[in-house]
Amino acid sequence: MTEAATEEALEKKMNTVPLKMVGKDVSVYYGDKRALYDVNLNVRENTVTALIGPSGCGKSTFLRTLNRMNDTIDGCRVTGLITLDGGDIYDPAIDVVELRARVGMVFQKPNPFPKSIYENVSYGPRIHGLARTKAELDQVVEQSLQRAGLWNEVKDRLHESGTGLSGGQQQRLCIARAVAVSPEVILMDEPCSALDPIATAKVEELIHELRANFTIVIVTHSMQQAARVSQRTAMFHLGNLVEENDTDKMFTNPDDQRTQDYIMGRFG
Amino acid sequence: MSTTLLIGILLAIAAVAYTLGRMRANAVAGGKSSALHSRPNYYGAYVALAAFLPPLIVVAAWLAISPFIVNSSVRDTFPDEVKAQSPAQQSLAFGMVATIARGLPKLTEEELRAIQQDPSTLQAVFATKGVAVAAEARPYMLESAATLNGMTRTSRLALAAVAIGLSLAGAFFSLRSVAPRFRARNKVERVILWALLLASSIAILTTIGIVASMATEALHFFTMVPAHEFFFGTVWDPRFAGAGATSSGQFGLIPLLAGTLYIGFVAMLVAVPVGLFAAIYMAEYATPRMRSLAKPLLEVLAGIPTIVYGFFALVTVGPFLRDLSAQLNGLATGNYANFIQAQSVITAGIVMGIMLIPYVSSLSDDIITAVPRALRDGSLGLGATRSETIKRVILPAALPGIVGALLMTASRAIGETMIVVLAAGVAARMQINPFEPMTTVTVKIVNQLTGDLEFTSPQTLVAFALGITLFCITLALNIYALYIVRKYREQYE
Numbered sequence: 001m002t003e004a005a006t007e008e009a010l011e012k013k014m015n016t017v018p019l020k021m022v023g024k025d026v027s028v029y030y031g032d033k034r035a036l037y038d039v040n041l042n043v044r045e046n047t048v049t050a051l052i053g054p055s056g057c058g059k060s061t062f063l064r065t066l067n068r069m070n071d072t073i074d075g076c077r078v079t080g081l082i083t084l085d086g087g088d089i090y091d092p093a094i095d096v097v098e099l100r101a102r103v104g105m106v107f108q109k110p111n112p113f114p115k116s117i118y119e120n121v122s123y124g125p126r127i128h129g130l131a132r133t134k135a136e137l138d139q140v141v142e143q144s145l146q147r148a149g150l151w152n153e154v155k156d157r158l159h160e161s162g163t164g165l166s167g168g169q170q171q172r173l174c175i176a177r178a179v180a181v182s183p184e185v186i187l188m189d190e191p192c193s194a195l196d197p198i199a200t201a202k203v204e205e206l207i208h209e210l211r212a213n214f215t216i217v218i219v220t221h222s223m224q225q226a227a228r229v230s231q232r233t234a235m236f237h238l239g240n241l242v243e244e245n246d247t248d249k250m251f252t253n254p255d256d257q258r259t260q261d262y263i264m265g266r267f268g
Numbered sequence: 269m270s271t272t273l274l275i276g277i278l279l280a281i282a283a284v285a286y287t288l289g290r291m292r293a294n295a296v297a298g299g300k301s302s303a304l305h306s307r308p309n310y311y312g313a314y315v316a317l318a319a320f321l322p323p324l325i326v327v328a329a330w331l332a333i334s335p336f337i338v339n340s341s342v343r344d345t346f347p348d349e350v351k352a353q354s355p356a357q358q359s360l361a362f363g364m365v366a367t368i369a370r371g372l373p374k375l376t377e378e379e380l381r382a383i384q385q386d387p388s389t390l391q392a393v394f395a396t397k398g399v400a401v402a403a404e405a406r407p408y409m410l411e412s413a414a415t416l417n418g419m420t421r422t423s424r425l426a427l428a429a430v431a432i433g434l435s436l437a438g439a440f441f442s443l444r445s446v447a448p449r450f451r452a453r454n455k456v457e458r459v460i461l462w463a464l465l466l467a468s469s470i471a472i473l474t475t476i477g478i479v480a481s482m483a484t485e486a487l488h489f490f491t492m493v494p495a496h497e498f499f500f501g502t503v504w505d506p507r508f509a510g511a512g513a514t515s516s517g518q519f520g521l522i523p524l525l526a527g528t529l530y531i532g533f534v535a536m537l538v539a540v541p542v543g544l545f546a547a548i549y550m551a552e553y554a555t556p557r558m559r560s561l562a563k564p565l566l567e568v569l570a571g572i573p574t575i576v577y578g579f580f581a582l583v584t585v586g587p588f589l590r591d592l593s594a595q596l597n598g599l600a601t602g603n604y605a606n607f608i609q610a611q612s613v614i615t616a617g618i619v620m621g622i623m624l625i626p627y628v629s630s631l632s633d634d635i636i637t638a639v640p641r642a643l644r645d646g647s648l649g650l651g652a653t654r655s656e657t658i659k660r661v662i663l664p665a666a667l668p669g670i671v672g673a674l675l676m677t678a679s680r681a682i683g684e685t686m687i688v689v690l691a692a693g694v695a696a697r698m699q700i701n702p703f704e705p706m707t708t709v710t711v712k713i714v715n716q717l718t719g720d721l722e723f724t725s726p727q728t729l730v731a732f733a734l735g736i737t738l739f740c741i742t743l744a745l746n747i748y749a750l751y752i753v754r755k756y757r758e759q760y761e
Binding site for chain 1 (some may be wrong): 326372555558640642644645647648649650651653654656660661664665
């Protein structure tokens, strides 16, 4: 097969994956300052989409629009259309709490609550009423910790404080906490930037496994990480979406010169 | 030469020394200030300090010590018959000498001669000059007074000479030591460090002094009244001192402590929910505009003097509650008798609670806003509402700090005086009806120390025992609160 044919086949394969979230002409303003310029970006189901770009390029801002975490920032305004399974998430009729239960989030710095490991994981299921009995709740907690690859490390100390874990374990606890709510999409904002290489490898492995059940959008500063974990990559620069492409193509033969330059380390 | 004038001269020398120091620093640097170790200002400051500080210390020491030397030498001039008298009488005699010494410079030559011939007229002559002499003067007193004046004058002149000489010498030698490699900045900063240390040690020493003075007086009290009768006595009935009573009355702490804690409890019942809710609103819901407006307004409450709250309780809240209770009683039973007294536990408690609201809200607000944003985002990101986030994440995380803040507030409630003096009444009773008057430790301290007092009777000294008890309680509360707050801070670091 020629290179062009391979590409075409890949493109076709990707194009058959249904779209989970769609962003159309998304712009974000912080007060008078514009942070995003008409971004059109789709998130495909059961795919890991990586958002890359230099600091301050708007990738985290875009990520936070997907579950309306920007609402908590004073003076932040979003225009354009973002849909989840075809429904506008900025529709006034939408309950933002319900949206965030469907689109979970993992933050840059591990932020376990100062409660026990068990309480951390059961927090979401409790407020959303996902478990009716203690046994069901126990099961949700165990399942979530297993999915986050943390169960074997913490099963004997579920009632110790979550803040006593190591950094990598804390971040996986936060992932377990997000998974416990059974979201459809998980947003990750540089989840490994505060972790050492070994903990990073574990989290990346986890992202691979989670892809089977969840749609994942991850912001990362590490090009290698984007290449390792994602199937689609979007490159942001100065608030604009420069290029969105299959990860393989993006890192071997990007369409845009700026992407090439950034990946080669010429700026950023 | 007066001390003020002397200090003024020293300051002037220091100012000149500063300018000279700068000039010399610039001169030795040859116009290149980078050649100097420190900025020229530091050299100036160093020279000024060398010219000012040593003489200042000498002046302070001289002023502290010289009166003792002068006094004892003047006493040596007293006739032997006076020296044979008791120390108290000698002191009395010296007091008169000192008064005469003060009056002597106001006399004219003739008046002085007249008095020297007939000392019995001294009292009358001095009175016309505005100097009151306690008793008839004796001839030796005039001589002693003259000696006293002479010695004081000599002492002052000597002090001025020594201080100015020292100042000039300091300026001269420090000016000579100005050189490019001389580390003036380090020396000046060292002096500043000592000044800071001195300031902080003054605060600590004052605390120790207060405790020591209270403790000695309290010890006096405990020699007259056994400690167990004070700490465990259930009756507060101090008779008037010297009213011919054979017993000195009973000094039971328990009723006062009960009143203090009861009123404090009612106050906290008012202040904690209101203050905490206000803090939650301010920290979590208020828009920045609202917050910038409401927070200072709320804190105005903290700036009102407590005596004003006392008025408020006395003329507004107390009568209002009394009338309200009469109306309620009338509606319920037809008998328009009030069941809330104007002065009562509830009046004092409510008004004190209002006073405490800003403390609770301000302290809690700081603690709630100190909870990291990451925790808030984490909870919101899981689909929790704001209210769930506050209830389940923020308040639990802030709880130790809030408990610390509440303990600090409680210690304020226990130590509060003016509101309870006006609003709680003075009846030292043990009862549980919040509508009746009770009294507190602070009220009784005020009562026992008001009026003509002799500081040897247990009726007066008991105030110090009460004071030190109160001090220990609030100190313990504060230390415990600080301990909790500090422990809580470490969680996020």
